[in-house]
Amino acid sequence: MCGIAGLIHRGKSSNVGNELQAMLQALKHRGPDSTGYALYADNDGQNFIMRFKVGENVGEGSSSINEDESVYDKRKELVDQMLKSLGAKVLKEKKLTPYSYRYEMQYDEDLMDFSKKIESIESVEILSIGKSLELIKDLGDAQEVLDRYDLGKVRGTHAIGHARMATESGVDIKSAHPFWGYPFSDVSVVHNGQLTNYWNNRRVLENKGMRFMSECDSELIAVYLAEKMRNGATLEEGMKDSLSGLDGVFTYFVATKDSLGMAKDTMAAKPLVLYESDDLVAMGSEEIAIRSILPHEIDTYDPFDGEVKVWQI
């Protein structure tokens, strides 16, 4: 059981950082292990934002990793060297935690090749690349992650987020949601459910050159959609295709630079409550997530089985 939430303001910006925090905090009981945000922020749209981590410091548990911080600094230096050799120009950099960074940079070449080379450095994972996407995920609840990464002031048009209860993979950052739609800029996915044909699909997609960073089944959705779009499908076409291509039970959200979509499996086995008005769409695993930002009386509904919807900003 996990909790997912998403919202999109149409025709205006809002404080999506705080709004998504309130929604995810209301869903904390569905997923206390880790929290992730994919915020589509009001950046200038000129440069790429790359968020990446150079290790994990997840403490206790089966995924426990306790590395010395000096290791992180060395890996960060290797990333800088690689960026330089790739011709990327770093305009701003910020150390967010001992193991994660936010870079603002200029880069004009293929992102797939770029990502492969950056991630060839030991334990380095790109969390996201995009011109408006700010993808943050870490252990802890929504408030803790918001405070740790100073997301309270982020304004933007739309956002999706996830409160995770780890089931089939570890309690660590690499298995946390959202997943970046590698190698597409500004694509992110969150998922609630279980996919039963993960390994079959993974083998096929890896043979096509796609990359998986974790063993979390939800990552498959991001890679699956990315591969569809890489072959020319629109987001909505890829999502509709996923209803038969992905086996199992799922409700997932996917966001791009200017759109937000939801898909529900053909058995409608996972919950989703949806509120839709002319200027705002808000949805979550439970009504209380929507109520946390819309306390007045509203009309909501459950989408039916096999439904796919996409909204534009």
Add this chain to the structure above:
Amino acid sequence: MANIKTNENKTKAQSMGLHSEVLTGKTQQKFFNPDEAENFYYWGTYDVDFNKRIDLDVNDLDCKEANKKIDELMSQGYGTIVIKNPQGKHSLGVGVLNKLNLIFEGSLGYFGVGSIDGPTVRINGRVGWSCAENMMAGKVVIEKNAGSCFGAAVRGGDLICKGSVGARTGIDQKGGTIIVGGDAGAFTGFMMQRGRIIILGNVGINLGDSMYDGTIYVGGKIGSFGSDAIESPMTKSDIDWIKRKLKVAEIGENFDISKMTKVVAGKKLWNYDALEPTEKKGAI
């Protein structure tokens, strides 16, 4: 199942195809003897006065505190309780085991008014998953939409949603009536064992999948029939009964009941043919 026997004289409910067995025997006599009045009262029920009304704002209460407060108010004789600001909270109004007018001014989350036996509930908003699960008796009216597993395992009473409902409505239903004014999702009536479901709108795929018994009436289009669900002709008894129920539910005033589709169990699941006649009854 040793005490379940068949009887040649069919009741009206049996002639409508609602169920086929008659419950007799020592077990039934022991627990359902009307002379033994104590068997009809629960611990924790109260004599309440419907004219004694109070508002309860649950905005700052969690579900346990709110339900405890409802219980306290009933113990003080309040027969009409209006819940303000439910804000989609889960498990509100569960376990009410006596007559009560319970009004929610807003929406409920998951498992709202579950395991109730007797109250009349009106919800002026929507409800989340598993509303009125295990309801024994009473009446629940939802003004807007409902989530999935609406009326899961209900055993009696009337459960009415004026809007649309999600998937698996009436899953494992064991009695009572579920009425939906709008559409219903996939697997409606999944494994239902008795009782009736009325859907005025469309239903999704796998309607009545693996149903053992009971009846489903659909006014709109059917996505597909589930395993062992079959169409059955509408009778005058069906039409009269639905008409009466819709009137009580205050929906579908001008609805053409005669064009509804009646769906019942085919009772041809693979295991039925392999069972002895007495075992078939036991399976039901």
